[in-house]
Each structure stands twice: as structure tokens, then as C-alpha cells.
Amino acid sequence: MKRTEIKIAGDSPGTSYYLTCLKIGPDDRALPKIFIQAGLHAGEQPGMLILHHLLAMLNSADQSDSLTARFVIFPMVNPIGMGQFCLHHHQGRYNLPTGINFNRGWFDLFSMLSRNGGLAHLAATLLPDDAAHNTNIIRQAVSNALDNYKPITALDVQRLQVAREAFDSDIVLDLHCDDAALNHIFIVPQLLPAAQDLSDWVGAAATLTAEDSGGGSFDEVWPGLWIKLARHFSDHAIAPPPLAATLEYRGYCDVDDQMNRQDAENLMSFLKGRGYVGGETVAMPVPAPLPLPFAATEVVIADQPGLLAYHVGLGDVVAAGDVLADLIILDGPNAFVERHPVRAGTDGFILSLRCIKYVRPGDTVAKVVGKTPLAHRTGYLLEM
Ligand SMILES: [Zn+2]
Structure with missing residues (x-):
């Protein structure tokens, strides 16, 4: 060597x-x-x-x-x-x-x-x-x-x-x-x-x-x-x-x-x-x-800040519309009480989640591996 x-x-x-x-x-x-x-x-x-x-x-x-x-x-x-x-x-x-x-x-x-x-x-x-x-x-x-x-x-x-x-x-x-x-x-x-x-x-x-x-x-x-x-x-x-x-x-x-x-x-x-x-x-x-086209993988992102309470684990099979996690809302009049569902946008399975559960808008919540390329997944496919 x-x-x-x-x-x-x-x-x-x-x-x-x-x-x-x-x-x-x-x-x-x-x-x-x-x-x-x-x-x-x-x-x-x-x-x-x-x-x-x-x-x-x-x-x-x-x-x-x-x-x-x-x-x-x-x-x-x-x-x-x-x-x-x-x-x-x-x-x-x-x-x-x-x-x-x-x-x-x-x-x-x-x-x-x-x-x-x-x-x-x-x-x-x-x-x-x-x-x-x-x-x-x-x-x-x-x-x-x-x-x-x-x-x-x-x-x-x-x-x-x-x-x-x-x-x-x-x-x-x-x-x-x-x-x-x-x-x-x-x-x-x-x-x-x-x-x-x-x-x-x-x-x-x-x-x-x-x-x-x-x-x-x-x-x-x-x-x-x-x-x-x-x-x-x-x-x-x-x-x-x-x-x-x-x-x-x-x-x-x-x-x-x-x-x-x-x-x-x-x-x-x-x-x-x-x-x-x-x-x-x-x-x-x-x-x-x-193999599957990467464009068929949905990168699910948070649309507001909160604390993730996952409903799914790695490898779980999900359908479009299924709740992947609830986002515990941390500000506004319903802070700490309201749970906001984060849903899958495609049929597939859970490839990745996150360790740190506090998220802000744009943060990845999960990757869902689907089989059919998604219309919005063109151009830049990666995370930042
Ligand atoms: Zn890397």
C-alpha cells in the first residue's frame, strides 16, 4: 500500500x-x-x-x-x-x-x-x-x-x-x-x-x-x-x-x-x-x-416550521395522500396544540426520513420512492 x-x-x-x-x-x-x-x-x-x-x-x-x-x-x-x-x-x-x-x-x-x-x-x-x-x-x-x-x-x-x-x-x-x-x-x-x-x-x-x-x-x-x-x-x-x-x-x-x-x-x-x-x-x-428514475422519487418538504411526529418508518409502503408525519405547529394561536398533516404525493416506499425532527419551510421530511416520474421533478432533482 x-x-x-x-x-x-x-x-x-x-x-x-x-x-x-x-x-x-x-x-x-x-x-x-x-x-x-x-x-x-x-x-x-x-x-x-x-x-x-x-x-x-x-x-x-x-x-x-x-x-x-x-x-x-x-x-x-x-x-x-x-x-x-x-x-x-x-x-x-x-x-x-x-x-x-x-x-x-x-x-x-x-x-x-x-x-x-x-x-x-x-x-x-x-x-x-x-x-x-x-x-x-x-x-x-x-x-x-x-x-x-x-x-x-x-x-x-x-x-x-x-x-x-x-x-x-x-x-x-x-x-x-x-x-x-x-x-x-x-x-x-x-x-x-x-x-x-x-x-x-x-x-x-x-x-x-x-x-x-x-x-x-x-x-x-x-x-x-x-x-x-x-x-x-x-x-x-x-x-x-x-x-x-x-x-x-x-x-x-x-x-x-x-x-x-x-x-x-x-x-x-x-x-x-x-x-x-x-x-x-x-x-x-x-x-x-x-432501477427507477430519480424523477419518480418525491422529496417531501415541510411548508411551515414545526416538530415532526412521524407516522411511518423506513421501508414502509405508502399511497399518495397517506399521512407521513404530523407537524406540531410551534407558533400562532394554535401553537403546541395543532397538528398539521404532511402527506405523500405519490405511491411508493419510504427511503429516507430525518434524525432531527425540528424543521423549517423547505426542509426535507422524507423521500418516497415511486415508479412513475412526477411532473414537477424536472431540471434540478437533488437536495440543496
Ligand atoms: Zn452526500
């Missing part, structure tokens, strides 16, 4: 951050490359404990020469976010000085290529019928585009360092969690059904698809480039997009040694099933439900 500490100069005088990158496996660039990170939203920490266990498993496999891929792991990919506290509370979702969500506004690689002449170069050099040749040319063009990118802030530098490792990976897994939730996955629909094994091994209660959820989230960057290139160069052989996904490992409080060790075991089984780790064959997992 090779450990690299990447120093990132802070934006304030006298400060700096250290981004740790661990590389495991044969040092052979011809082998598949697998990139895994946790803690991009720095307050979402089940993934860090999962990678703690996964690192030990990969290291052990490496020592017995059973890795047939090279692994790049960022177990804590956002040291800037890890250092953000306000009045004893960790603030890991947004960059505090700017309000930028750490998992929004990632590089649009296609636009970068378009701006720096990369697309014109590809038009002149891509072959009509040799996808492997074209992959090398495309990766070099992206590498050049990243070289030409001039970071300004510490956050820019942090993102660039991570992107340099992710852009040429065959698999990119970004480990997150929700508030209080069942395991689920966000992924672009073009990667399915080939990635069903990932959903199965993650034990995903839902695999939610969107080609562009509107926020430039990390997992969409890498396949997004290849999807756009295949459309732009439709008469050239363009390889299928890399497998990239956001893996939501339950909720904030689900940092649990035993549970997260099992999550790591399951990721190892996924990797063994794909042939990236040798050793004993693994039994098939319980199949996960088939």
Missing part, C-alpha cells in the same frame, strides 16, 4: 490541508483502475469506516498477489470540509466561506474539452472503429485539459487533485449517506442493467437513475463525458462509459463497526464477482430491486 499525502495550501495565511491517497495493487497501468472515495460530504462518515475495513481487505489481498486491478482510495477526500466547525457543530456539506455544496458543480469535462481545443483534436485523431485506441486519445485529451485548468482556491486544488485520479478510472465509487435512510444508489441510466451487480452487493433498497440530476455531482462527471462524446462522435467507436455511482450507505448515525465491516465485505464480493480480486468465488447476493 503506497500512501501519498498531498499538501493543499489553505486560503488563509498559515493554513494548509493534507489529502491522503492510498494506492494498492500491481503498479501496472495496463490493469483496470478502481477509484473509491468517502467523505466528500465531510459529515457523512459511514463510508470512511467502510473504507477503513476495505483497505485492510485489499491490503491483505494484495499481499497474497490476488489483485488484478489497481486501486486508488481517498478514505477522507475532503479535509477542507473535515475542518469546518461552527459552535461545536460540524459543517461538512457546504464550503463555509462560499456556500458551495462539496458535491455540486464538479468539472464538466466535455465543456473543458470544447473550450481548450480538445474536441477539435479528437475530431482529427479518433478512429472510426478502434475504441481502445480512441480511449487512450480521449484520456490524454482530458489529462491535458486538467493540466490547463488553473485552480484558484484551496477547494479548486482539492477537486483537481481528486479529478486527476478519477478521470481515467474504470470504476468510480463515491460513498455518501443520507439523513436516516436505507441503502441506495444514484447512477446514470446508461450504466444499467450492467451495474445491477453493484446494486445487489450494496443491498440497495433503491437504484435511482438520472443522466443529469442538475447539480454537477461527482459521480455524473465521469460517465457523462463518455456519453456526450459518443453522441458528438456518433460515427466513431467510443468505449462504454466507466461505471460510476454514488453509494448512499444509510444515514449519518450509521457509523457502526460491524455493519460497515459487512458493507466492506460486500464491496469486496462485488470486486471479486467482477474479477478484480482473486480468491474464493462468492455466492450471489440477494437481487436488489430494479
